[in-house]
Amino acid sequence: MRRLPVFFVIDCSESMVGKPIEAVQDGIDFIMSNLRTDPYALETVYISLIAYAGIVRTLVPLTELFAYRDCELPLGGGTHLGKALDHLGKEIDRSVMKTTAEVKGDWKPIVYLFSDGRPTDDYEDAIQRFKAKYDNKVTVIALGLGQDVDFSILKKLTEHCIALDQMDQDYIKGLCKWISASVVSQSISVGQNLDKQDLLPLDERYMHLAKQKLTFRKSQADDRTVTFVGRCQKLHHPYILKYSRNLHYSGLSDLNINVYNFKLDTCEAISEDYFSWTDQTAEKPKINTSVLEGWSNCPHCHAETAFAMCACGNLMCYDGYSELVICPWCQRQISFESSGGDFDLSRGQG
Structure with a gap:
């Protein structure tokens, strides 16, 4: 059975302290419990969870959905998006099966990247490296949490940028319902041998496509x-x-x-x-x-x-x-x- 790899890359910087990180924690737990109720997802979906702050670590390596175990999101100083992308690339190379002459590899991986602000490391070269190697091999969906997200940076990484204007429980849960529905939809498609990864319609009560390109002054600390x-x-x-x-x-x-x-x-x-x-x-x-x-x-x-x-x-x-x-x-x-x-x-x- 060909697998559908899904990577969650979560911003756990200190600006997420309090209700934001709690809401995202609840949201991730909701996604996993919801996916486990779908037979298509149970058959095809494999999950990985990566957290980034001042450092980057894999909390859950690519794991079959039924074997996924809930884990607590950390908190740290810094938002090292560049290091997160380099780390993600290594995880994709290491764990996603490639198609060979003898066997078909995994389906095209999906990445859900969460961010609540802007990077505090040198991210430009990392974005270029990731785009050069994975642009046609991975679907990246950037999720901007709150009103301080620099979408001018995220749009360099992917055309799929979704904005959440607020970061309370209702908005995060609305987003996570959409994510779980998207993963289920994709698992059904691959179950029918279709490699279709169009975005599902957004729930406009909670989120919208990011069109604005706000640019913040580059510095080593968050401006907001x-x-x-x-x-x-x-x-x-x-x-x-x-x-x-x-x-x-x-x-x-x-x-x-x-x-x-x-x-x-x-x-x-x-x-x-x-x-x-x-x-x-x-x-x-x-x-x-x-x-x-x-x-x-x-x-x-x-x-x-x-x-x-x-x-x-x-x-x-x-x-x-x-x-x-x-x-x-x-x-x-x-x-x-x-x-x-x-x-x-x-x-x-x-």
């Missing part, structure tokens, strides 16, 4: 999201603060004067795995606290603030009254004083 990693002073467990770009002031329309800052979106506990998924060699840009709005309690011990900085430059939580505390990063004994001044702080890549 600012993230910081701290540690609980009492328990030493890590957490992440995510700030999203916010229109702070809008002047007269004819002057076109807009002032933006970054407003606190969420503060979430994270696991130590975050550091293994983060590119530790990447440049750590700085941002001034004057453009940040909002604060949070520590998600671990519920201390008064999760935004206290040690002299070592790292964030920790602080209960607001202890005279001396131990920094969970550098282990030095320190004391805090309230300061009304702004300061520069290293941020994540997003």
